[in-house]
Amino acid sequence: MLEMIVASSIKVIIVMLAVLTGCAYATYMERKVVAFMQHRIGPSYAGPYGLLQPIADAIKMAFKEDVVPDKVERITYALAPIASFVPSLLVFAVVPFSADFTLVGRQVTGVISDLNIGILFVFAITSLGVYGIVLAGWSSGSKYSLMGGIRSSAQMISYEISYGLSIVGVILIANTLSLRQLVEQQDTILHWYIWKQPLGFLLYLTCAIAETNRLPFDLPEAESELVGGYHTEYSSFRFAMFFIGEYANMIAVSCVGTTLFFGGWQGPFLPAGLSVIWFVIKVFCFMFFYIWLRATFPRFRYDQLMNFGWKVLFPLAVVNLLVTGLIVLW
Amino acid sequence: MTIDAVIFVISAVVAIFGAAMMIAQRNPVASVLYLILSLIAQAVIYVQLGALFVGIMLVIVYAGAIMVLFLFVIMLLNLRGSEELGKPSGRVSRFTKYVITLLFFVELIFVIRGVALPPAPELVTNQPDAFGSVKAVSMLLFTKYLYPFQLTGVLMLIAVVGAVVIARREHPGELPDDTAAESTLAETPKEGTKA
Numbered sequence: 001m002l003e004m005i006v007a008s009s010i011k012v013i014i015v016m017l018a019v020l021t022g023c024a025y026a027t028y029m030e031r032k033v034v035a036f037m038q039h040r041i042g043p044s045y046a047g048p049y050g051l052l053q054p055i056a057d058a059i060k061m062a063f064k065e066d067v068v069p070d071k072v073e074r075i076t077y078a079l080a081p082i083a084s085f086v087p088s089l090l091v092f093a094v095v096p097f098s099a100d101f102t103l104v105g106r107q108v109t110g111v112i113s114d115l116n117i118g119i120l121f122v123f124a125i126t127s128l129g130v131y132g133i134v135l136a137g138w139s140s141g142s143k144y145s146l147m148g149g150i151r152s153s154a155q156m157i158s159y160e161i162s163y164g165l166s167i168v169g170v171i172l173i174a175n176t177l178s179l180r181q182l183v184e185q186q187d188t189i190l191h192w193y194i195w196k197q198p199l200g201f202l203l204y205l206t207c208a209i210a211e212t213n214r215l216p217f218d219l220p221e222a223e224s225e226l227v228g229g230y231h232t233e234y235s236s237f238r239f240a241m242f243f244i245g246e247y248a249n250m251i252a253v254s255c256v257g258t259t260l261f262f263g264g265w266q267g268p269f270l271p272a273g274l275s276v277i278w279f280v281i282k283v284f285c286f287m288f289f290y291i292w293l294r295a296t297f298p299r300f301r302y303d304q305l306m307n308f309g310w311k312v313l314f315p316l317a318v319v320n321l322l323v324t325g326l327i328v329l330w
Numbered sequence: 331m332t333i334d335a336v337i338f339v340i341s342a343v344v345a346i347f348g349a350a351m352m353i354a355q356r357n358p359v360a361s362v363l364y365l366i367l368s369l370i371a372q373a374v375i376y377v378q379l380g381a382l383f384v385g386i387m388l389v390i391v392y393a394g395a396i397m398v399l400f401l402f403v404i405m406l407l408n409l410r411g412s413e414e415l416g417k418p419s420g421r422v423s424r425f426t427k428y429v430i431t432l433l434f435f436v437e438l439i440f441v442i443r444g445v446a447l448p449p450a451p452e453l454v455t456n457q458p459d460a461f462g463s464v465k466a467v468s469m470l471l472f473t474k475y476l477y478p479f480q481l482t483g484v485l486m487l488i489a490v491v492g493a494v495v496i497a498r499r500e501h502p503g504e505l506p507d508d509t510a511a512e513s514t515l516a517e518t519p520k521e522g523t524k525a
Contacts, residue, residue: 075360076363117386117463117464121386123394124386127389127390127393127395130394130398134401135363135401138359146405149405153398157395157398160395
């Protein structure tokens, strides 16, 4: 019992450090990649190639004045960044990062908690993430924040249904809800579920972008219309929590996408102890794709976004589910 | 006390605290937040009892979806607490309030005492693996409780259609009876001539 607690705690600490560092360098990566796509240089002053920029940003965030506007609902205002930050990190509790391996004579599992309904846990936690945004929008006492919060909740409710349905196809084929077993089933590149569920993958990708409020679905924080959207009135570290939460969410959906459709940590050449490298490479590709999209597409208009969600994605998801179900039965 | 009992007591206390605070709050947003707290604590209890699926579903459906809609409506109506909910009541109604609550409480005690409660079971946390799993729950849903399940589905469909009908009414506030239909008919030519 005690040994399990200690082992889990160590894993939690390692994963959290990795994720938070990942978030910091995701911002760096985003700025660099977008800069190259636009023929700019991007951050280049702090450290070689600007590599220390995220650290400089973090220090700046921490030491800025924390301005709280007069008309806010104090408690909810303080609660909102936490409600947005915590769920984005909780998802990583069930993501399998690497194969089981032996370290100094001990068997180490590559996941913090191997729930047998891991994928449902992911969706439960993701569905809680919307509260941070809604509460931030409502409690700020500013019309821009409120508009951002309302848009965001409408968007997340609309896309969450297709998001959930898009992965049911994979679950039907795999006949398990455990993320670890899903990865174990995709042992070679031909067994990756993206080949069996191409439409499901496209739906997952689209809905995941909408769920994480990224371009081209970043209506909640459309800066040309809403200043900063739901976090307009936040500054200093409270703002940083929203910011980190958003990037953690991006990494989380990339991890889940990798696990569901691209075989997670499975890959050739590397021993079990280093299989995490494959996982990181795959997640990195996902993140690159995200940033690529951001640099490419303009923002949707609000009514287009809702129409697209309900009249295109949702029927497609239902059809995908029906066809998959029939094939599995047959 | 075992660690199971500690977890149970903590989550039970949090669940009841959340439920009580939900009623006590004047600010509707705070009420929703306390209800979410209570729901999550209940989910913890389910998980601890081995019904992982039920617990997660509670979070997905209630805490994740229904409460977001509640919050959404409250935000849109922009209810900001006491002024919308009326002033604190006068002396007479305050008196009746307490009397009725007391009567109800006493009645509740008698009712509960009248029912022969089974003895409190031991806190069971080591269920067999299949207990409360997706498979076990769905087997029950699609075999033993198939008809109630289907009927619930139909009932929800009716509610959804009803909601759409009410929301799509052209003149909000009017009932879609014959007179309303006539009046809209009578109005259309006027608008036509104006244009």
